[in-house]
């Protein structure tokens with residue numbers, strides 16, 4: 741079905757797979773990312789794949805002052821937004837964060853605060869519009885703090901709670917808020933990790949996201965088995981969990 745779609749962090753490997761699916765259905769796309777050369781390549785590819793039209797705005801999302809411009813420019817181009825996907829993010833160097841307040845705050849700024857800023861503006865836009873879906877990529881890492889990635893986990897955990905509150909608020913306006921919780925995905929973000937059987941391809945994650953948006957789901961784990969892995973992890977007693985090397 742043709743939709744008017746805003747994708748923030750459009751050069752992300754996962755976001756590109758979502759965009760390809762909407763492009764193939766003849767959707768109108770508005771793309772935001774900071775690397776203008778990569779963004780142009782992505783936009784060209786999506787046009788070839790059948791998008792009705794593709795427009796883009798290169799922007800560093802850490803520049804919160806410009807977030808209002810995103811909503812206004814998107815609305816001007818799309819004439820209403822059916823779906824907004826927020827996909828940008830960074831994987832912090834946890835060891836560097838342990839010794840640097842600046843590194844820790846910078847990571848929280850991009851992975852949590854910039855997204856909250858966008859969500860505050862988008863929520864008001866969608867509430868007024870009275871329809872649509874806001875889909876945001878959080879992570880299973882936000883469900884329990886681990887020594888190896890608790891800065892990232894704190895950002896994603898805070899984000900998931902914010903989304904839960906937003907869903908409760910926007911439900912009354914007929915707006916769907918989808919929290920996406922991927923496990924391990926093979927993308928540039930995880931290029932340095934050793935891969936194993938739990939790892940998913942971005943295409944698989946992209947398809948699951950589009951299906952969840954279509955079905956107006958609240959929370960989706962991708963792949964699905966992470967729901968059960970996280971159920972176990974969340975239920976390990978803290979006295980045992982704190983001694984584990986995770």
Ligand SMILES: NC(=O)c1ccc[n+]([C@@H]2O[C@H](COP(=O)([O-])OP(=O)(O)OC[C@H]3O[C@@H](n4cnc5c(N)ncnc54)[C@H](OP(=O)(O)O)[C@@H]3O)[C@@H](O)[C@H]2O)c1
Pocket residue numbers: 749750751752753754755773774775778799800801802827828829830850877878879880921922923924925926927928929930
């Ligand atoms: N890969 C995983 O295993 C995994 C698991 C759970 C959740 N996630 C989440 O999934 C989302 C997408 O990540 P991915 O796996 O697709 O990785 P990715 O391909 O590395 O995408 C991350 C994107 O975020 C963009 N970005 C980072 N900082 C930005 C900034 N200040 N302004 C604008 N754009 C910025 C990057 O842009 P540049 O290209 O310009 O750097 C890149 O396009 C992220 O929110 C991530 O936390 C990933």
